[in-house]
Amino acid sequence: MSIVGLLPHLVNGLALGLLFALLALGFMLILGLMEQINLAHGSLFALGAYFAYAIATPRLPLPPDLLAIWAAVPLGWRFTAAMLLAPVLVAPFGVVLERMMRRTYGRDPLYGLLLTFGMAMVLEELIRTVWGTRDYMLPVPRGISGGFLMLDLIWSTYRFWAAGFAVVAMAIVWVVIERTRFGALVKAGAHDSEMVRALGHDLEKLRVWVFVLGTMMAALAGVILAPVWGIRPHMGVDAVVPSFLIIVLGGVGSFWGAVLGGILVGMVVGLSGAYASEWSMMSMYLLLIAVVTFRARGLFGKKSVLEA
Amino acid sequence: MALFEAHKLHLRFGDRVVLEEVSLSFETGKLSGIMGPNGAGKTTCFNVLTGHYKPDRGHVLFDGADITGRSPQAIARLGIARSFQLMNLFDEFTVFENVAIALPQTRKRGRDLLGQAYAEPALVAEAHEILDTVGLGARADDNAKALPYGERRALEIAVALASKPKLLFLDEPTAGLGSDGRDRLAELVRRLKGQVTIVVIEHDMEFLFGLADDISVIHWGQVIAHGSPAELRANPWVKNSNLGKLA
Amino acid sequence: MQKGRPIPTLTPSMIAIWLAFATVPLWIEKVGLYQYLGVEILIFATYAMAYNLVLGHSGLPSFGHGAFFGLGAYAFGLAQQNIAPDLWLCLGVAVGAAAIGGALVAAFISHRRGIYYSLLTIAFGQVFWFIAIKSHAITGGEDGLLKIERLPVRLGFATLELRDNIALFYFVLAVFVVVTLLLWRLIHSPFGRILKAIKQNETRARFVGYDVWRYKAAVLVLSAGLSGLAGGLFAMAQSSAFPDVMSLHYSGYVVMMALIGGGLVTFWGPVLGAIVFLLARDVIGAFTTGWMLWFGLLFVILVMYKPEGLGGLFLRPLSARAR
Numbered sequence: 078m079s080i081v082g083l084l085p086h087l088v089n090g091l092a093l094g095l096l097f098a099l100l101a102l103g104f105m106l107i108l109g110l111m112e113q114i115n116l117a118h119g120s121l122f123a124l125g126a127y128f129a130y131a132i133a134t135p136r137l138p139l140p141p142d143l144l145a146i147w148a149a150v151p152l153g154w155r156f157t158a159a160m161l162l163a164p165v166l167v168a169p170f171g172v173v174l175e176r177m178m179r180r181t182y183g184r185d186p187l188y189g190l191l192l193t194f195g196m197a198m199v200l201e202e203l204i205r206t207v208w209g210t211r212d213y214m215l216p217v218p219r220g221i222s223g224g225f226l227m228l229d230l231i232w233s234t235y236r237f238w239a240a241g242f243a244v245v246a247m248a249i250v251w252v253v254i255e256r257t258r259f260g261a262l263v264k265a266g267a268h269d270s271e272m273v274r275a276l277g278h279d280l281e282k283l284r285v286w287v288f289v290l291g292t293m294m295a296a297l298a299g300v301i302l303a304p305v306w307g308i309r310p311h312m313g314v315d316a317v318v319p320s321f322l323i324i325v326l327g328g329v330g331s332f333w334g335a336v337l338g339g340i341l342v343g344m345v346v347g348l349s350g351a352y353a354s355e356w357s358m359m360s361m362y363l364l365l366i367a368v369v370t371f372r373a374r375g376l377f378g379k380k381s382v383l384e385a
Numbered sequence: 386m387a388l389f390e391a392h393k394l395h396l397r398f399g400d401r402v403v404l405e406e407v408s409l410s411f412e413t414g415k416l417s418g419i420m421g422p423n424g425a426g427k428t429t430c431f432n433v434l435t436g437h438y439k440p441d442r443g444h445v446l447f448d449g450a451d452i453t454g455r456s457p458q459a460i461a462r463l464g465i466a467r468s469f470q471l472m473n474l475f476d477e478f479t480v481f482e483n484v485a486i487a488l489p490q491t492r493k494r495g496r497d498l499l500g501q502a503y504a505e506p507a508l509v510a511e512a513h514e515i516l517d518t519v520g521l522g523a524r525a526d527d528n529a530k531a532l533p534y535g536e537r538r539a540l541e542i543a544v545a546l547a548s549k550p551k552l553l554f555l556d557e558p559t560a561g562l563g564s565d566g567r568d569r570l571a572e573l574v575r576r577l578k579g580q581v582t583i584v585v586i587e588h589d590m591e592f593l594f595g596l597a598d599d600i601s602v603i604h605w606g607q608v609i610a611h612g613s614p615a616e617l618r619a620n621p622w623v624k625n626s627n628l629g630k631l632a
Numbered sequence: 633m634q635k636g637r638p639i640p641t642l643t644p645s646m647i648a649i650w651l652a653f654a655t656v657p658l659w660i661e662k663v664g665l666y667q668y669l670g671v672e673i674l675i676f677a678t679y680a681m682a683y684n685l686v687l688g689h690s691g692l693p694s695f696g697h698g699a700f701f702g703l704g705a706y707a708f709g710l711a712q713q714n715i716a717p718d719l720w721l722c723l724g725v726a727v728g729a730a731a732i733g734g735a736l737v738a739a740f741i742s743h744r745r746g747i748y749y750s751l752l753t754i755a756f757g758q759v760f761w762f763i764a765i766k767s768h769a770i771t772g773g774e775d776g777l778l779k780i781e782r783l784p785v786r787l788g789f790a791t792l793e794l795r796d797n798i799a800l801f802y803f804v805l806a807v808f809v810v811v812t813l814l815l816w817r818l819i820h821s822p823f824g825r826i827l828k829a830i831k832q833n834e835t836r837a838r839f840v841g842y843d844v845w846r847y848k849a850a851v852l853v854l855s856a857g858l859s860g861l862a863g864g865l866f867a868m869a870q871s872s873a874f875p876d877v878m879s880l881h882y883s884g885y886v887v888m889m890a891l892i893g894g895g896l897v898t899f900w901g902p903v904l905g906a907i908v909f910l911l912a913r914d915v916i917g918a919f920t921t922g923w924m925l926w927f928g929l930l931f932v933i934l935v936m937y938k939p940e941g942l943g944g945l946f947l948r949p950l951s952a953r954a955r
Contacts, residue, residue: 114747180936186747187693191891192935194695194884199928206922314880318758321751359762362755369752370740435839461841473839475832486829487840494822495842498854499814501638502825548840 081228086351087344092236094343095243096302098336100316101323102250103294109330110266110287113181113189117174118295119317120200124167125296126303126312127204129159130213153218160242163300164293170200171292175285197313204310215303235304242301250294251332263287315358322365388413388582389465389552394433394443403429404440405606411552416574416583418597420590426606427586428470431556434584435467436460447552462492466550468541470557470586474529481525483540484512487547512547519543519573535566539573546577553577555585559592567592594618639820646816649900650809657798665914667797668869673910674804675865676889678811680902682858683886684895688902689819690851691831695750696737696757697886700730700856702764702878704863706771709780709873719783723864730860731853733760738849745834757883764875776874780867794868804865811858816899818854827851885909888931894943901943908942 104118131137133155135147147155174196181188221238224231254260266283299316306312323342327334342361350357387410396404403426411417421427432438434445436457445453452460475483482503485491490508494500503509516522519539524532532540538558545553558574559567571592577583578596587593593600594614602610602623610620617623656670679701686692707729711722741752764771771777785792785803794800818824830837830844838844867873876882890896893905912930916923934941 114751177932177936184939187750188935188939190693190695190747190750191887192932194887195928195932195935198881198884198924199932202922202925202928206925318754318880322755325751355766356762359759359766362759362762365755366740366752366759369748456843457835457838458841458843461839467839469836469839473833473836475829475836477832478829482825486825486837489841491822491826492841495826495847496823498821498823499817500821502820502822504638544836544840 083348083351084228085232086347088232088240088347089236090344090347090350091340092240092243092343093302093305093346094340095240095247095336096298096305096339097319097323097342098339099243099246099250099301100295100298101320101327101335101339102247102332103291103298104317104320105324105329105335106254106263106287106294107291108324110263111178111182111189111284113178113186114193114321115174115178115291116190116193116317117196117200117313118193118291118320119313119315120197120204121167121170121174121292121295121313122299122302122316123204123308123310123313124170124200125163125299126215126306126308127208127213128163128166128296129300129303130215130308132159132162133215151218152216153220156216156218159215160297160300164296167296167299168289168292171288172285174292175288179281197317201310201313204313208310210310213308215300215308217304239301239305243298246294246297247336250290253290254332259286319361322361325365326368387411388448389434389584390446391434392444392446394430394440394445396429396433396438396440403606404433407443407603407606407608409434409601409608411582411584412598413582414579415598416578416585416596418593418600419584419586419603420588420593420600421603423588425604427588427603428556429606430603431467431554431586435465435554461548464549464551465554466545466548466552467554468545468556468558470560474537474540474544476528476530478529479525480516480521480527480529480532480540481512483529484515484543484547485509487544488512489549492548515543515546518546518576520569535562535569538562538566538570542573542577546581550581552582552584555583557586557588559587559589571596641813641817643816645900646812649903650805650812653805653808654802657801667801669910669914671797671801671804671869672866673907674801674808675862675869676886676910677903677906678804678808678865679859679862680886680889680893680895680906681812681815682855682862684890684902685815685818685855685858686851687887687890688895688897689824689831690827690848692745692848692852693747693750693887694753694852694855694883695880695887696753696755696760696883697855697859698878698880698883699737699757699760700733700859701863701866701882701886702760702873702875703733703856704730704860705867705873705877706764706777706863707860708864708867709777710770712780712783717781717783719785722783723861726860726864726867727857728860730863731857733860734853734856735849737856738852742845742849742852754880754883757878757880761875761878761880764878771873771875774875776872777867778872780871780873782868782871800869804869807861807865811861812903815858819899823847823850891939891941892931892934894941897940898943901941904943905941 100122104115107113107115133152135144135155137144137147139147177196178189178192181192217235221235224233254263262283266280319342323335323338326341327338342364345360345364346357349360389411391407391409394404394407407430419427419430429438433440436455436459439454443453444451447463447465452463475486478486485503485508488508488511490505491503513522513525516525519542521536521539521543524536529540542555542558558570562570567589574583574585574596585593585597597614599611599613600617601608602617610617610622612620653674657667660667660670683697686694704726708722708726711725715721715725737753737756741749744752765773767773782794782800784794792799794803826842826847830842830847834844863877866877889905889909890902891905892908893903894901895905912927913923916926920926
């Protein structure tokens with residue numbers, strides 16, 4: 078395959094990787110502050126996709142008249158509304174999850190893992206109960222759907238848009254973490270929860286807000302990725318593994334590590350997809366195994382709960 | 386010839402030099418002390434000597450063989466045992482089993498998947514002998530977790546003794562003990578002296594000066610003084626420092 | 633473990649549990665259940681016991697054990713169809729294949745512990761699952777490996793057919809008896825006590841001279857092999873093998889079983905957990921299709937309020953019996 082022939086795969090991989098990075102950043106925020114692995118993170122991602130589907134198609138539990146009015150709104154608006162609203166609607170799930178996880182703080186991290194595994198099963202089953210087991214496709218507004226020709230190749234317009242959305246979302250997250258008091262507190266809390274208390278801040282509240290932020294990032298990634306991946310009940314489990322993989326790869330506690338890890342995973346999946354599309358998802362597990370065998374802390378990692 | 390020799394050990398963490406040109410030697414049958422203020426690198430030095438960290442440069446010789454950079458388990462099997470400053474026991478085991486698991490007889494049966502553990506009367510007797518040595522004979526069936534602080538210290542030493550060491554490293558054995566507990570521990574260490582070569586890290590000068598045959602002072606990652614307790618008392622640096630006042 | 637008080641090979645509770653299982657075919661249909669459920673419970677009880685060797689006794693939280701169970705299931709079917717349809721041979725191949733899989737994983741992860749161990753076992757579990765799904769030619773992919781026969785038990789002097797669920801139940805019970813007996817001896821052996829020591833304090837174990845890596849690798853291989861045995865039995869019971877038993881979900885289910893029953897504190901906990909799990913599946917499943925929704929919630933509540941599992945309520949803690 079020529080270099081030019083590989084380009085679309087690389088671009089697709091990049092788009093996928095940026096979305097993975099967004100998902101993984103939310104996962105890492107929670108891991109960093111709470112020292113807990115949230116295996117339900119993928120389920121929040123899946124909920125985001127389903128909620129977006131309900132808002133955009135629209136299939137909402139509304140009176141018929143209202144629904145008809147909403148359905149008459151152009152898809153572009155409905156899609157935008159889905160992107161903005163779905164994360165907000167998923168956020169309460171994150172709050173409840175954090176509430177439950179409180180009981181595991183200070184105990185063996187295994188319990189947090191078990192609890193969130195249980196919640197992942199619950200949420201997946203909840204999705205099956207509400208939406209059934211079939212696959213859905215999130216429709217994309219005409220302006221950003223379809224493809225275009227460049228260098229004699231057909232490119233998917235939406236993937237470029239998806240990459241753009243992901244970059245914007247991550248830029249916002251970066252500003253929140255690096256340039257606000259909230260971000261400074263989160264970073265301080267990840268190293269030393271006593272210090273946050275000593276500064277007179279409420280660690281409990283901080284944890285809730287971090288969970289909300291992480292949840293919304295997962296849900297937003299779910300919305301943006303839905304038109305590419307499709308929507309199905311086990312998409313949560315399919316997504317949670319890449320997100321912790323990216324964190325292990327990039328290293329816990331590093332924003333740029335997560336971004337680079339995401340891009341790397343996306344590229345590997347994209348490239349291996351060019352040669353053996355059937356096996357493309359497996360490449361990332363092999364990548365993970367290779368990295369942690371040779372570098373335990375990942376590319377940019379600091380010492381963390383993972384090494385306990 | 387010295388039983389144990391460290392030759393020009395050098396270790397850095399990131400850009401911080403923790404050990405610089407540290408050379409130490411411990412004679413068979415003697416009790417040697419390492420002292421120095423907190424944060425001087427004593428415990429790090431211990432960790433290098435017992436294989437927990439690998440030095441960047443330098444060599445560690447035991448019984449004439451170079452053991453630099455060997456794994457803790459390999460070093461332990463050669464006959465070097467250690468106790469830990471932060472107590473490091475098998476908390477869910479009984480006092481008896483803490484010692485029994487560390488006996489070489491148990492280790493040699495490590496591939497026995499179906500036989501009864503600790504079935505040999507000789508092993509049981511030996512474990513009890515060690516427990517009697519440290520004064521825990523009556524506590525054999527108690528859970529390690531249930532022991533008071535001082536007795537946990539004693540059990541630390543018992544576990545180290547169980548592996549039949551030629552050389553025993555004790556990391557701040559009196560840390561956190563009251564004067565009563567410290568006296569009892571000093572008594573125990575005195576009894577062990579002569580049976581086994583011992584190296585003790587301490588910042589309790591009284592304890593060390595009363596027991597040690599020779600002492601090395603470590604500060605800022607370097608050995609700044611070495612000699613018998615009497616020689617050290619005369620050392621101007623020790624005299625001028627806090628350590629001197631205590632001694 | 634107390635000094636000079638040997639642990640008996642057979643204990644009253646052990647015999648009581650075996651005998652209780654032996655009566656199951658007599659009454660299970662009278663309480664509205666069915667014979668096959670008994671077979672399933674025993675197979676998963678064996679699997680959960682094998683798994684708990686790693687989780688409960690060695691403190692290694694594997695989240696990828698489904699791979700070994702699945703390897704056993706596929707190996708059983710493939711051996712039967714490609715080597716020879718002999719029960720002992722096929723079960724041997726199932727154990728061997730799973731143990732080799734375990735050894736491969738162990739080689740990469742035995743220097744890890746805690747959450748990292750979990751994450752890496754998830755990654756390896758996914759790799760095996762992926763291979764099972766994608767290797768259509770060998771495993772039948774998502775359609776599964778079909779036409780696995782329930783092979784007769786050749787004892788030399790007699791041959792027992794296992795086509796009937798009751799006959800299969802008693803065969804699986806015999807395997808269960810042997811496995812639990814072996815595990816009981818194992819956890820009280822020097823090897824088992826050393827694992828327990830490593831679980832409590834890996835650093836200390838290293839400093840008294842134990843090569844921790846080898847013990848952790850060995851226990852994973854053993855546990856994988858026994859999980860493969862259970863997988864082989866399951867392939868025979870189902871007359872087929874499917875990739876879903878290797879998924880993250882199923883790997884999590886066996887963790888649930890071990891934990892629910894109290895595998896962290898009692899020897900028999902995983903057996904109780906397997907019973908509760910499969911009964912809940914059928915009982916809750918009778919009312920709603922989404923049984924995992926409710927069972928998952930119950931599990932989560934258990935983790936929150938009673939992390940040592942149900943076993944702590946019913947059985948004497950392992951620490952009191954066999955410390």
